[in-house]
Amino acid sequence: MEQTDPSPRPPRTAQDRNRRSRSIKLFVRDIVIIFVAAIVISVGIKTFLIRSFYIPSSSMTNTLQVNDRIIVNQLVPDVVPLQRGDVVVFRDPGGWLPPQEQTDVNPVVGGIAWFLTTIGLSASDSNDHLIKRVVGLPGDTVMCCNPVGQMEVNGAPLDEPYLNLPEGVSKVSGDDFSQVVPEGSLWVMGDNRYSSKDSRYNTETPGGGFVPIDNLVGRAFVITWPSVHWSWIDNYPDTFRGVGVEPD
Template identity: 40%
Template sequence: MPLWQEIPLLLIIAFVLATVIKTFVVQAFYIPSGSMEQTLLVSDRVLVNKFVYDTRDPRRGEVVVFRGTDSWVPENGVQQNTGALATAGRMLGGLIGAAPPDEKDFVKRVIGVGGDVVQCCDKDGRVEVNGTPLVEPYIFEDDPIQERPFGPVTVPDGRLFMMGDHRSRSADSRVYLNDQWRGTIPVEAVIGQAYATAWPASRWGLLPEPDTFSDVPTALGEKPHSEPQPAGATALLVLPVLFGPFGLLWSRRAPRWLLRPDSRRRRRLRW
């Protein structure tokens, strides 16, 4: 095909692939607030695994992106233009995590799962889950100890108790304890697990699960059991690059010998 025909076709294919990946595999999200500092900073872009919870439920300690319920107040305060061009721009920007976040998207850490009893505080001001005080090294700044107490809250089955790492600035489940579900959110509202920071480049890396909950018993008093990290997290980190518009265009413009490993052998035979 002539170049003037091939480039638009490649762009269409690239954006279709990017949309499929965003919908079913991995999506970049923009961090709009400081509620997860210092784990995640304002304007960070995180990659979210959207299929991991198709096979299991979220676990304590994982950082997840979710849709807030009706009672949750947006944290980003972004006033979005509703015009056609602005909407199209947000759709394209959303493919690479550059667009402002949806006002109902939140990112928090899972503290309690269905059946857990969450409360604060023990004598040292620590949150307790099923009677076990948590050692939380990821906390950035906490509320004064006299302002921390809440609960106990029994998390309903199929729901999650969420808290931010910047406790003094996070409007999380603690703020909505008076709603119908005691501030918990349904598992179905979870979009995916935030597993890596993709931007800025200086903060590139995976988000490991902490050991905080390794000794916390289940709601039935059973000993916790550790599960291996899902394989392929590092590979997922490069998917947006491999399948994005620039990756596909690069493959069109790249030297043919890079794309055809047998070409050198053929050249030697001709020589």
């Protein structure tokens, strides 16, 4: 025997259709608001707090490997004090990097890359930035090398466990130097000391090899990619302990 629905669904009224349409519009509106808010927050974080970069060269191995992704704390040095041993990202002071060739980029690909970088899902192009370790602060006397091949800051020898030196080499720099860091500037060096074009080899540039503190983007504090390299980036405070004043 055929059964009939004892309570047939009433036909949808214009009011029901309008209510459903409003619900869909509210849902879409909320999604758009959340999406825009996420972008605004991401841009704000990138502008004022942190920024992502990739490592383009081997000058900081073994601390950082080529193509590692890092996060930079942009509160250094304006809010958080800068310290000797910090690994910092900075804009080219002038003449440190070779001129970059302009390449044509597909507008769609370029737009996607810009968007992902803006919201922090991609690393910034590092072609006009460098990353090195701070060895000398304003007023410091940096010198290399002492009779046992060590760097000295204000006369205090440094034990630098982060260095990557060629096998059988104990002298921490292939070239000797002695410099006094001027006010508002830094002396920076790569951890891969024999494969780093750092302050030692830029003395003929307009800045004399020193990096203006105003050129700093911030301090690198963590490696985020690849996952097997994930780690905090140490500034080795014990290495620089006691070098803030001239020893007796």
